[in-house]
Amino acid sequence: MEMDSQAAKAASRQVAQKLRLRRSLMAAGAGFASILVLMVAWYLGYVFWSPIELIAFLLIVSVGHLLFPWIIFSGRNLRYSDPSLTSSQLGWHLAIGTYVMYAAPEIRSLLVINLLLIMLFAVFRFHPRRLPVIALILVVAYGLAVFAQVTFSPIDIHWPHETLTALVFLLAVTGICLLGGEIGGLRMALKNRNAHLALAMQRIEELAVTDELTGLYNRRHLMRILKRQKGLSDRGGYEFSIGFVDLDFFKQVNDRFGHGVGDQVLAKVASEIRHSLRDVDYVARIGGEEFVIVLAQTAELEALRIAERLRADIERLIIEVGEDHPTVKLTTSVGIAQYAPEESLENVMARADQALYAAKECGRNCIIGETDLQASAFPERRPEEDLDEEVMEASVREA
Numbered sequence: 001m002e003m004d005s006q007a008a009k010a011a012s013r014q015v016a017q018k019l020r021l022r023r024s025l026m027a028a029g030a031g032f033a034s035i036l037v038l039m040v041a042w043y044l045g046y047v048f049w050s051p052i053e054l055i056a057f058l059l060i061v062s063v064g065h066l067l068f069p070w071i072i073f074s075g076r077n078l079r080y081s082d083p084s085l086t087s088s089q090l091g092w093h094l095a096i097g098t099y100v101m102y103a104a105p106e107i108r109s110l111l112v113i114n115l116l117l118i119m120l121f122a123v124f125r126f127h128p129r130r131l132p133v134i135a136l137i138l139v140v141a142y143g144l145a146v147f148a149q150v151t152f153s154p155i156d157i158h159w160p161h162e163t164l165t166a167l168v169f170l171l172a173v174t175g176i177c178l179l180g181g182e183i184g185g186l187r188m189a190l191k192n193r194n195a196h197l198a199l200a201m202q203r204i205e206e207l208a209v210t211d212e213l214t215g216l217y218n219r220r221h222l223m224r225i226l227k228r229q230k231g232l233s234d235r236g237g238y239e240f241s242i243g244f245v246d247l248d249f250f251k252q253v254n255d256r257f258g259h260g261v262g263d264q265v266l267a268k269v270a271s272e273i274r275h276s277l278r279d280v281d282y283v284a285r286i287g288g289e290e291f292v293i294v295l296a297q298t299a300e301l302e303a304l305r306i307a308e309r310l311r312a313d314i315e316r317l318i319i320e321v322g323e324d325h326p327t328v329k330l331t332t333s334v335g336i337a338q339y340a341p342e343e344s345l346e347n348v349m350a351r352a353d354q355a356l357y358a359a360k361e362c363g364r365n366c367i368i369g370e371t372d373l374q375a376s377a378f379p380e381r382r383p384e385e386d387l388d389e390e391v392m393e394a395s396v397r398e399a
């Protein structure tokens with residue numbers, strides 16, 4: 001189970017990395033498309049750079065565009081708190097966009113599209129609450145480009161045209177910001193719903209494998225576990241044993257304290273069984289007061305030792321069941337069988353059941369292994385056989 005969840009986490013990390021790489025390549029692609037436009041603009045005389053300046057700019061920008069996908073591809077992004085590198089990528093594209101708007105003032109009204117693209121990108125990556133801040137940063141960037149032109153550029157500013165561009169830009173940014181709020185709201189709702197669905201799925205998966213009263217595995221999952229163990233054993237070099245565990249005279253608990261208390265006692269005993277076993281073992285509840293333990297990598301002799309420890313633990317257990325502190329003490333009988341490679345699961349389960357039957361016949365509160373069963377003349381199990389009422393006394397005691 002642990003292995004399964006680790007594999008699932010690794011797979012979802014891989015999917016997330018692929019998505020980040022795809023987004024970063026898209027951003028780099030958009031960046032290179034802008035470079036192409038810039039080169040055409042330069043060729044047409046809209047950018048006041050010498051060829052050397054243009055080449056230097058193109059080289060620096062190309063390296064920058066490729067840097068982000070490379071960081072993600074190499075996995076270095078996972079060291080940072082934001083592995084998507086969203087803010088850094090937006091910052092990088094914004095810096096270039098602003099500089100180009102300063103360098104090509106005559107086509108600034110076209111270049112603002114780059115800033116609007118950044119805003120759109122932000123809509124899909126940031127929480128709606130952060131969008132106004134991003135919009136403000138873009139407006140400041142636009143203002144900086146205008147300020148730089150007025151202060152440093154040899155080209156005079158054309159104020160009517162600039163004012164109109166600024167107005168359209170402001171309107172567009174505000175529009176995207178408002179729309180982004182709506183889209184972001186939907187995105188958040190979808191995210192929450194997905195989280196709820198994931199929790200519900202997890203709960204359904206838990207319910208499908210567990211017994212509701214005790215939290216132990218149910219019969220269906222037990223069969224899955226046994227099939228896996230059988231597969232390992234049939235390949236060779238691996239052995240496992242199973243134990244049928246049945247509480248003695250449990251009916252008396254119900255008769256004396258009622259079914260509700262019986263349930264509490266079952267849950268308590270189940271948890272005791274779980275704690276008594278090793279981490280590598282499995283336990284399932286297959287019926288009222290019947291449990292099956294699967295002892296991984298364990299031959300019969302060792303299984304008998306583990307079962308004896310379990311029997312002693314349950315015998316020691318004192319369960320409080322009422323307000324005036326009546327207590328219940330129980331004993332348990334266990335039948336153990338070791339799986340023989342290539343045999344059917346029904347076979348080994350029948351042998352463990354037979355051993356349990358013999359343990360009951362021997363007076364209960366004891367462990368019988370299948371080898372004991374073969375060596376002695378234990379009675380064969382007879383279905384529906386009446387139990388000897390005399391041995392029932394004193395197994396369930398009230399304090």
Ligand SMILES: Nc1nc2c(ncn2[C@@H]2O[C@H](COP(=O)(O)OP(=O)(O)OP(=O)(O)O)[C@@H](O)[C@H]2O)c(=O)[nH]1
Binds near residue numbers: 247248287288
């Ligand atoms: N409280 C509770 N009782 C259950 C549940 N399932 C089965 N039982 C009870 O478990 C008892 C089992 O009784 P028997 O099969 O006679 O077995 P026993 O009294 O434990 O006697 P031996 O197994 O022969 O030692 C019955 O009284 C069932 O009603 C359950 O989910 N909750």
